[in-house]
Amino acid sequence: MSSTAYIVPYCDRPVPVLFADDYLVVVDKPHGLLSVPGRDPANRDCVPARLLAEFGELRIVHRLDLDTSGIMVLARTPDAHRHLNRQFEQRETEKYYEALVWGLPNEDEGEINLPICVDWPNRPRKIVDYENGKAAQTFYSVIDRDTQRNISRVVLKPITGRSHQLRVHLAEIGHPILGCPFYAHEQARAAAERLTLHARSLELTHPISGERTTFEASTPF
Numbered sequence: 001m002s003s004t005a006y007i008v009p010y011c012d013r014p015v016p017v018l019f020a021d022d023y024l025v026v027v028d029k030p031h032g033l034l035s036v037p038g039r040d041p042a043n044r045d046c047v048p049a050r051l052l053a054e055f056g057e058l059r060i061v062h063r064l065d066l067d068t069s070g071i072m073v074l075a076r077t078p079d080a081h082r083h084l085n086r087q088f089e090q091r092e093t094e095k096y097y098e099a100l101v102w103g104l105p106n107e108d109e110g111e112i113n114l115p116i117c118v119d120w121p122n123r124p125r126k127i128v129d130y131e132n133g134k135a136a137q138t139f140y141s142v143i144d145r146d147t148q149r150n151i152s153r154v155v156l157k158p159i160t161g162r163s164h165q166l167r168v169h170l171a172e173i174g175h176p177i178l179g180c181p182f183y184a185h186e187q188a189r190a191a192a193e194r195l196t197l198h199a200r201s202l203e204l205t206h207p208i209s210g211e212r213t214t215f216e217a218s219t220p221f
Helices: 047-055 078-089 165-172 186-190
Strands: 017-020 024-029 069-075 094-102 109-113 116-118 126-128 137-146 151-158 197-205 212-216
Touching: 017 047, 024 047, 047 069, 069 078, 069 212, 078 197, 094 165, 094 186, 109 165, 126 165, 137 165, 151 165
Parallel strands: 069 197
Antiparallel strands: 017 024, 024 069, 094 151, 094 197, 109 137, 116 126, 137 151, 197 212
16 A cells, blocks of 8 residues: 555644643644655645644654654754754653554553564555564553453553554554554454554653653543
C-alpha cells in the first residue's frame, strides 16, 4: 500500500492546545492530521500549520503517525528545540500510549525486543529483521480484557522510537492494534473505524525552567 493512496489530505477535527508558554506548545493531535506537511500540495495541512496564526512558526521535536492521536510537543525557540531534541534522542522523556488490540494476552505485562527496519518493496511498512533491523524495545501492560469481543486494552511504553514500532511489535506477538491498515489482519482492521493508538502521556523536562512536567490527554476510544 503506498503512502500516497493512504493519506487523507484533510482532517476537520480541532487541535486542542494543552499547554503553551514562550518556549513550547503541547497539543492533543487528532487522528487523521499530519504532524508535518506532506510532499503533495494537497497534504500541507498539519499541526504546525494549524497553529501558525496563534503561535507563529513552530519547530518539530517529534512526530506522531497520521492515524495516531495524542500528546505532541513543539518548540517555539531554537534553544528550546535543541534542548527538547536532546531529551528525545537521549531517551530522557517518558511516553505512554494506550491501545486496543486483538486477542487476550496471556501475561498481564511484558517486554518486546524485536529489531525493526523498512520493508523496502512495501514502503512505508516496517518489518522485524534480525540482520538489518535497528533495536526496538517496548513494554506493555494489560489493563482490561473483553472476552466477548476478544480484544484487550493495553498501555504501551516505548523505550526506543522507531517508526511504526508499537504497531509492528503488537502485530508480531499476535495482538495487532485494532483499525491498523498496515499490520492488522482483516478482523482486527474491521474492529475499529480508526487506528486505536493514542499517546496519552508525555513526561519531559522544561527546556528553560528545568522543571519535570507530565502532560496528559484522555484516550478518545
